[in-house]
Amino acid sequence: MDERQLRRRIEEVRTGARSRRAFLREMMAFGLSAPFVAQMLAHSGVAMAASDFKYAPTKAGGGGTLKLLWWQSPTLLNPHFAVGTKDQDGSRIFYEPLASWDPDGNLVPTLAAEVPSVEAGTVDRDLNWVVWKLKQGVKWHDGQPFTTDDCVFNWEYAADPATAATTIGTYKDIKVSKVDDHTIKIDFPKPTPFWADAFVGPRGMVIPKHLFEQYKGGNSREAPANLTPVGTGPYLFVDFKPGDLVRGKLNPNYHMANRPHFDAIEMKGGGDAVSAARAVLQTGEYDFAWNMQVEDELLKRLEEGGKGHVDIFSTANIEHIELNNTDPWKEVDGERSSIKTTHPFLTDPAVRQALNLLVDKLSVEKFIYGRTGKATANFINNPQQFVSKDTSYEFNVDKAIAILEKGGWKPGGDGIREKDGVRLKLVYQTSINAPRQKNQEIVKQACQKAGIDIEIKAVPASVYFSSDVGNPDTYAKFYTDLQMFTTTMTQPDPGDFMRQFLSSEVASKDNKWQGRNITRWRSDEYDSLYHASEHETDPVKRAALFIEMNDLVIKNIVVIPVVYRPAVAAVSNKLHVLLSGWDSYIWNLHDWYADA
Amino acid sequence: MLRYLVRRLLLAVPSLLGISVVLFGILALAPGDPFSDLASDPSIPPSVAAALRAKFGLDDPIYLRYFHWLAAMLHGDWGFSFASRIDVSRLILQRLPTTLAVIGASQILALLIAVPVGVYAGVRPYSPFDQIASSLALIGFSLPTFFTGLVFILLFSVNLHWLPFVYRTDIGGSGFALYWAYVRQAIMPIAVLGLFQGAAWTRFVRASVLDVARLDYVTTARAKGLSERVVITKHIVRNALIPVVTLVALSMPIVFGGAIITEQIFRVPGIGSLLIAAILANDTPVIMGVTFVFACLVILFNLIADLLYGWLDPRISYR
Numbered sequence: 013m014d015e016r017q018l019r020r021r022i023e024e025v026r027t028g029a030r031s032r033r034a035f036l037r038e039m040m041a042f043g044l045s046a047p048f049v050a051q052m053l054a055h056s057g058v059a060m061a062a063s064d065f066k067y068a069p070t071k072a073g074g075g076g077t078l079k080l081l082w083w084q085s086p087t088l089l090n091p092h093f094a095v096g097t098k099d100q101d102g103s104r105i106f107y108e109p110l111a112s113w114d115p116d117g118n119l120v121p122t123l124a125a126e127v128p129s130v131e132a133g134t135v136d137r138d139l140n141w142v143v144w145k146l147k148q149g150v151k152w153h154d155g156q157p158f159t160t161d162d163c164v165f166n167w168e169y170a171a172d173p174a175t176a177a178t179t180i181g182t183y184k185d186i187k188v189s190k191v192d193d194h195t196i197k198i199d200f201p202k203p204t205p206f207w208a209d210a211f212v213g214p215r216g217m218v219i220p221k222h223l224f225e226q227y228k229g230g231n232s233r234e235a236p237a238n239l240t241p242v243g244t245g246p247y248l249f250v251d252f253k254p255g256d257l258v259r260g261k262l263n264p265n266y267h268m269a270n271r272p273h274f275d276a277i278e279m280k281g282g283g284d285a286v287s288a289a290r291a292v293l294q295t296g297e298y299d300f301a302w303n304m305q306v307e308d309e310l311l312k313r314l315e316e317g318g319k320g321h322v323d324i325f326s327t328a329n330i331e332h333i334e335l336n337n338t339d340p341w342k343e344v345d346g347e348r349s350s351i352k353t354t355h356p357f358l359t360d361p362a363v364r365q366a367l368n369l370l371v372d373k374l375s376v377e378k379f380i381y382g383r384t385g386k387a388t389a390n391f392i393n394n395p396q397q398f399v400s401k402d403t404s405y406e407f408n409v410d411k412a413i414a415i416l417e418k419g420g421w422k423p424g425g426d427g428i429r430e431k432d433g434v435r436l437k438l439v440y441q442t443s444i445n446a447p448r449q450k451n452q453e454i455v456k457q458a459c460q461k462a463g464i465d466i467e468i469k470a471v472p473a474s475v476y477f478s479s480d481v482g483n484p485d486t487y488a489k490f491y492t493d494l495q496m497f498t499t500t501m502t503q504p505d506p507g508d509f510m511r512q513f514l515s516s517e518v519a520s521k522d523n524k525w526q527g528r529n530i531t532r533w534r535s536d537e538y539d540s541l542y543h544a545s546e547h548e549t550d551p552v553k554r555a556a557l558f559i560e561m562n563d564l565v566i567k568n569i570v571v572i573p574v575v576y577r578p579a580v581a582a583v584s585n586k587l588h589v590l591l592s593g594w595d596s597y598i599w600n601l602h603d604w605y606a607d608a
Numbered sequence: 609m610l611r612y613l614v615r616r617l618l619l620a621v622p623s624l625l626g627i628s629v630v631l632f633g634i635l636a637l638a639p640g641d642p643f644s645d646l647a648s649d650p651s652i653p654p655s656v657a658a659a660l661r662a663k664f665g666l667d668d669p670i671y672l673r674y675f676h677w678l679a680a681m682l683h684g685d686w687g688f689s690f691a692s693r694i695d696v697s698r699l700i701l702q703r704l705p706t707t708l709a710v711i712g713a714s715q716i717l718a719l720l721i722a723v724p725v726g727v728y729a730g731v732r733p734y735s736p737f738d739q740i741a742s743s744l745a746l747i748g749f750s751l752p753t754f755f756t757g758l759v760f761i762l763l764f765s766v767n768l769h770w771l772p773f774v775y776r777t778d779i780g781g782s783g784f785a786l787y788w789a790y791v792r793q794a795i796m797p798i799a800v801l802g803l804f805q806g807a808a809w810t811r812f813v814r815a816s817v818l819d820v821a822r823l824d825y826v827t828t829a830r831a832k833g834l835s836e837r838v839v840i841t842k843h844i845v846r847n848a849l850i851p852v853v854t855l856v857a858l859s860m861p862i863v864f865g866g867a868i869i870t871e872q873i874f875r876v877p878g879i880g881s882l883l884i885a886a887i888l889a890n891d892t893p894v895i896m897g898v899t900f901v902f903a904c905l906v907i908l909f910n911l912i913a914d915l916l917y918g919w920l921d922p923r924i925s926y927r
Contacts, residue, residue: 081774087692087889095646095691095889176663178646181653233693253702254692255885256877257777280774282885283875287761287773295765297772474890475639479657483639526654 015556022056022552032058036116044555045328046117047504047594051208052551054129065590067271067603073262075273075606078587080598081301083288085281087254090238091217092170092177097596100214101302102258102279104596106153106243109216110144110163111208113504113594115325119208120600123147123158123218123244123267125194128207139203139549144211146194150267152220153242153249160190163211165221165228174229179215186210203549206505213504213595218244246272246602256281266602273605286310292582293320299606300589301582302597307447308382311580320584324383327579327593328501328509331385333371333440333455333494333572335364337532340439340491347521348484348491351532356434358493362419363436364569366412367494370458371572373405379454380447385575389566405573412462421463429463438493441469441485443476448496451574466494481524488525490532498577504594506558507545513565515539533570613915620907627903628896632677635892636670642690642890664690677896687893691886696897700879706777707878710797711867717802718809719856726813727845733818741810748807753866757800757873764796771796775876797874801867805859812855816848850920857913861906 021038024030032053039049069075086102087095094100110124119127125145128134134143150158167188170177177183187199188210198210210216220242227235241249244267247260258279262272280298288301289310294317304311304322311322339353357363373387389405421429421436429436440455442448449470456466469492471485476497484491501509511517515534519527538561545557565571579593586606592599642664643657661667665676680687686696725745729738765773775793820826821844829843830836868880875881879898886894918924 085885087689087885088694090693093693095643173659176660178652178656178660180659181656233688238693253777253877254689254694254699255882256703278776280776280875282877282881283774283872287873290766291774295769295773297765297774472639474644474888478639478641478644478890479654480639480641485639523654524658526658 015553018552018556019056022053022058025053026056026058033116039555040326044558045501045504045506045594046115046326047113047119047208048117048206048506048551048555048558050117050119051206052555054127055551057131065588065600065603067605068588069273069605070270072264072266072270072272073275075275077276077278078274078604078606079298079300080277080279081283081288081291081298082279082281083283083285083302085255086258086279088238089241089249089252089258090219090235091214092166092175092179092219093232093238094178094214097214098281098302100217101596101598102252103217103241103243104214104245104598105247105258105260105277105279105601106241106245106249107217107219108243108245109213109218110146110211111213111216112596112599113213113592114600115590115592115594117504117594119212121147123150135207137549139200139205139207141197141199142207143191143195143197146196147267148194150244151265152222152244153263154220154223155265156220156222158218158220158244159193160196162218162221163196164188164190165225166218167210169219169224169228169232172229175232177232182210182215203547205549205551205554206507209505213599247274247277250276268602271602277601289314289582292584293317293322295319296584299584299587304384304580304582306580307380308384311384311582312382314582318585320582322383323581323583323589323591324578325581325591325593327577329498329577329579330388331451331496331498331574331577333367333496333574334490334531335367335569335571336490336493336495337534337570340493345521347489349489349532351518351520351534355493357431357436358438360419361569362415362421366416366419366462366464367459368569368572369406369408369412369415370455370462370464371574372407372454372458373574374407375454376451377575380450381575381577384580385447385577388573388576407458409458409461416462423463427463428465436464437467438464439467439469440494440496441471441476441492442496443473443487444470445473451496479524479526486525488519488527488530490519490530496574510542510545510558510561513538513561513570514542531570533568535564535568538564609918613911616911616914620911623907624900624903628678628681628900629674631896631899631903632674633670635895636673642666642892644890677893686897689886689891689894691889691891691894696893699882699894700897700901703877703879703882706876707864707867707871707880710794710871710876710878711801711863713794714798714801714867715805715856715860715863717798718804718806721802721806722809722813723845723849723852726810727817727840727848729810730814730817730848731821731840731844733814738814742814745807745810745814748803749811751804753800753804754869754873756804757796757870760796760800761873773874775874777877797870797876800870801863804866805863808859809852809855813848813852816851817844820844820848850917853920854913854917857909857916860909861902864902864905 021035025032025035036046036049082098084098086098088099089103091100091103091107108122111119111121111127114120121127125147128142128144130137152158167183169175170179170183185201189197191197223237223242224235239252246263246266248263250259250261252258260277262275285305289304289306291297292301293314296319315321335358336349336355337359338349338351339355340349342353344350344352377385377387416429421431424430440452452468456468459466475483475485476487478486480486487495487497512528513533514529517527517529518532519525519530541557541561545554548554581591583589589604590600591597643660646652646657665673688695689699725741729741732738761773764771772793826843829839868883871878871880872884883898
């Protein structure tokens with residue numbers, strides 16, 4: 013799909029000839045995230061649509077205690093120190109960002125009065141700045157007014173390297189200034205198509221200046237408010253036990269009318285995913301459980317308990333197989349998989365195509381993941397009903413054999429194919445995780461039929477996903493031929509996500525394997541497309557560039573996408589929630605309510 | 609006695625130092641990175657995790673990190689958790705009461721089972737009661753706590769809906785309802801730990817009573833016409849329980865170890881679950897802190913066992 017076709021479709025959405033949701037699905041099939049598409053539409057004059065969630069209660073309170081179960085529990089409540097999503101979720105009970113992402117990728121104002129837009133003159137046409145208007149009359153839990161100064165302070169706080177904030181990446185390059193008491197302006201160092209990063213979503217929560225002012229920089233750890241948050245959110249802080257429990261109670265002065273519905277909230281942590289699912293679905297001890305990494309078969313059985321159901325919503329997590337472009341078995345200058353080498357046979361398109369045909373994605377979906385993993389051909393995200401023509405997938409052993417034969421790979425004495433003395437023997441690694449080991453078996457069996465020998469290797473997750481420079485088994489080192497893991501697109505904009513195929517991002521000894529390009533695939537065409545996208549200010553043109561990049565990755569079989577993994581939560585049958593894969597699980601906690 | 613105590617305490621210092629070196633070394637050599645969550649998030653530049661590592665001193669050589677830790681420890685500073693940026697001592701103190709309450713209650717339960725059952729079985733060996741008690745003890749002793757824990761959850765929570773299986777520290781309400789809620793949620797973890805320990809001790813008490821009951825002075829006591837009750841309580845049990853007391857003291861550290869798993873299953877926020885969470889998050893200061901507390905407990909209870917033994921049995925003298 014090129015820019016012209018894209019524009020035609022956007023026009024159709026504007027005139028109503030094409031539904032917004034259908035367009036969104038189609039774009040997601042091309043590897044674009046929902047928020048990205050929503051921004052593209054907004055930029056083209058199609059207003060962001062409100063989600064169809066109805067908040068029924070007519071007054072605040074009266075809902076009793078909302079009991080949440082996070083099997084990995086929050087260990088801190090300062091959003092700028094959050095290490096994982098669990099910490100962001102714990103903080104989100106008390107703190108709020110200016111705007112949040114809904115499931116369709118729309119920006120929903122929370123502490124902002126409105127979402128900035130080009131039409132309103134609050135987003136620069138050349139994307140050099142954005143202006144946020146803050147909601148008036150918002151008060152911190154201690155009664156102090158929430159103003160522009162707080163936002164400016166958050167920027168200074170997070171951008172200061174001495175604070176050691178984990179949000180520093182979002183804030184360090186921008187400049188935030190006060191226009192008046194309820195207006196801030198963010199200046200970008202260069203045109204920034206994805207302007208909704210700072211002050212938005214999980215990394216955008218705002219902490220109060222008057223309590224953290226003294227603790228900016230080196231003594232950031234000593235702030236008492238790190239443990240006793242004072243925010244603007246729907247619930248007031250009551251108690252926090254790191255790694256165990258967060259408790260809050262209704263905020264009577266909340267800035268949204270008739271909210272929140274619950275009188276108290278508690279987020280209990282610890283344990284494991286299966287028993288968390290049980291506590292919501294089967295015994296009803298809890299109302300909501302997060303991140304149900306549980307086999308679908310088991311979830312279905314627990315759902316028969318009748319107390320709750322499983323809520324599955326889209327994200328951009330892809331379980332994929334990476335093909336090594338370099339030789340993992342030859343050591344050059346103290347590192348294997350060095351870009352000074354090339355893989356003896358994985359760079360042969362025939363082998364790549366054959367491997368692509370030998371991954372039985374449908375079986376993986378059907379027998380391993382069920383509802384929690386959908387077979388996909390695209391790298392980023394692909395609801396099955398909109399498979400793009402260019403990047404379809406199939407499982408076909410005969411076709412794989414034919415391609416290998418044509419490529420000159422003939423079976424040797426033991427049935428393993430070889431060419432010029434090079435034998436098709438591969439080592440395939442992943443982390444230790446039951447579904448992944450089953451997947452390895454499925455791939456291995458299919459490859460065996462086609463004359464490719466696969467040796468399976470499973471590494472403990474704590475080793476595999478660590479950035480330990482001394483360990484040869486990390487995924488970033490990639491000292492094997494194939495490997496499989498899930499990449500997550502935590503930011504709604506594909507800009508950072510697609511860096512992982514840039515030549516300049518190759519993981520190597522020089523950058524301590526911190527480079528994002530793990531397959532070590534290098535393509536001038538891709539690089540130039542990516543650089544064009546960095547300077548492209550027109551969201552539609554930029555979207556076309558990303559679609560093209562996605563197609564390049566798939567056509568060259570840089571990676572083999574296996575399943576797209578939506579997020580899964582267990583929800584009590586009484587509870588009404590709207591879950592978004594582009595933001596925290598509790599992005600609209602103020603709207604949650606339960607039937608009496 | 610006092611000299612012995614001082615000597616033992618002085619000896620404990622090099623032991624603890626050695627333990628801390630080994631623990632620190634193993635943790636430093638083990639793979640893992642407290643900021644791996646950040647490293648695998650594509651929207652956070654790698655420099656963020658690198659800067660945090662540098663700031664928290666994770667890139668220093670192992671020996672330097674150890675001496676930093678040791679120096680701070682000698683000043684009473686246990687360091688702070690990488691995951692929550694809270695002082696380790698505060699985290700441990702927050703968790704300790706729960707662990708002590710659950711473990712204490714389970715040990716009392718274990719003793720309440722082990723002593724009467726063991727004594728009764730011991731004075732009537734090979735009677736039907738003894739046969740049944742011994743068989744049950746063998747079963748209870750053979751089933752690991754993680755297994756009985758799951759069976760209990762399935763039976764009492766899922767099927768019968770009698771008890772909750774998520775332990776909560778803060779329960780709303782007051783008065784009787786509050787206490788009842790605490791008791792209800794604590795029944796299963798305490799029972800799992802207590803029954804396991806009780807089964808082990810029952811066998812021991814029985815064997816010990818059996819040994820003592822055969823001795824000549826017991827026969828003498830009976831021969832001079834003392835009632836059976838007096839013979840058992842005054843003459844048999846008193847002497848039979850001497851080794852049991854030391855066994856109880858010595859098995860304390862093992863109980864703490866077993867509690868780790870039980871705490872994880874029932875989500876009891878004790879130091880055991882703190883340790884597991886810290887290990888999963890590669891939170892070195894917390895792991896060091898908790899394991900160090902365990903090490904101290906082992907040494908302390910060993911010492912208590914030795915002292916108790918001497919106090920109960922005057923034939924033993926300390927030199």
